[in-house]
Amino acid sequence: MVLLLRQRGRLTADTLARELEVSTRTVLRDIEALSSAGVPVYAERGRHGGFALLPGFQTELTGLNHEEALAVLTAGSRRGERVFGLGSALASAVRKVVDALPEGHRATASDAAQRLLIEPETDLLSRRPVTEEVPDTTMIEVRRAVLAGHRLRIHYAATGQPPQWRTVDPIGLVTVRDRGYLLARRSGEDRTYRLSRMLAAEELPEPAQRPNQVDLDQVWRERCAQFLSSDHIAVLVRVHPARREDLLSTAVAVRAEEPDADGWLRLEVTYQDLWHAEWALWQLGTSAEALTPQSLRTSLHHRATAVATRYGHQPESRHLLPS
CATH class of the missing domain: 1.10.10 (Arc Repressor Mutant, subunit A)
Structure with a gap:
């Protein structure tokens, strides 16, 4: 004060x-x-x-x-x-x-300090960042366990599953695009937990089973590679630079990016599945083109053909009947 x-x-x-x-x-x-x-x-x-x-x-x-x-x-x-x-x-x-x-x-x-602004609440398109909320009591317990090197009990709601209590060995905390993650091990296996899905947490007195030193950046890269290698679809896409951020906002991850000959960008991005990739690229219209896989190009072609057929003729004149 x-x-x-x-x-x-x-x-x-x-x-x-x-x-x-x-x-x-x-x-x-x-x-x-x-x-x-x-x-x-x-x-x-x-x-x-x-x-x-x-x-x-x-x-x-x-x-x-x-x-x-x-x-x-x-x-x-x-x-x-x-x-x-x-x-x-x-x-x-x-x-x-x-x-x-x-x-x-x-x-x-x-x-x-008055002349420097870092990451304001909205961008030039008035889009607000999505910051996931974690209860203070839960975050304090998680942070204490990570820094003290103690085991942690978390009440965790995984996607499509009822919440369950789990005991983990915490390694570190990572934030990516305002989303927080706990890197941990459970029963000797690597695990990554979304902080926003933790309903409660409790620091335990026993020490965590983890190395004394950790390169958190390296651990995160390994977790990302493991995540991208399973149950995802890789897409090679060309996109107009003005729609790059829109493309990235729908992708799970970006594996590579380079400029194309005509001023567009060529990116290798990852989506959850074929339906997710089709939906995301459809939003970009002619500002993006999927190059591979062929199955995605085929599905987008079928969708575009159906839409073109629907709008290729004048609609029938219909009048509402009086009630």
Whole structure:
């Protein structure tokens, strides 16, 4: 609270409550406690009133706690703080970092931060990213087990199956396009669990059966290769650059990409099955062309022929009968 008041000046009780994720009653109680402890905080009444510190008041640098340090380290990994439930810790850590800067540097850093925007809520087409929600209580248990090296019980709802409790050995957490995954082992077998499908989690006291050191990037690449090698269809497709993102939004994965001779792009993408590939490429119309497999080209040709036949003649004139 002191850091917020130092950096922003006068703030209302409602603003402090929102920033600190507590109730207004808690803010008022803590303001009174600060005042009793000798911190020169005072209230200003009126329409534009709030709480403020006397000018020139300084505090000692408060060291980062474990959660805040972890949040700072993950801040550069594409919203890792949001997916892994570290948003509140990151906000607190950033306040401490800013407060530790010399006065001149603090103003420069604040101005620079206002001119850099990383991954806004919508893109130029006003599409909002889909961020999967994971209950805080579940995320905390998963994160603790991963970092402490303990076994983990998860209540997991796999696709097409009723939720079941499973005991796993957690290896690490990965976020991809705002989707979080737990890499783990179960009964000696590699497993990858979607965080959004975890209904509950419990950290267990016994140690996890896992290596002491891990190259998480390498493990993730291996899991991806294993995932793509089973029950999926690989498609070679040409696409107009303007529709590239639309193509990627429907594909399971991209295996290769290179420019084509006419300015289009040639990509090897993966879909769940033939029906999924047909549906996805149909959405792109003439802005994409499936080159292989032939079965996909045939199914798209049959669909296009049926549509052309349907619209190739004038519809019959029909009149609604009076009721």
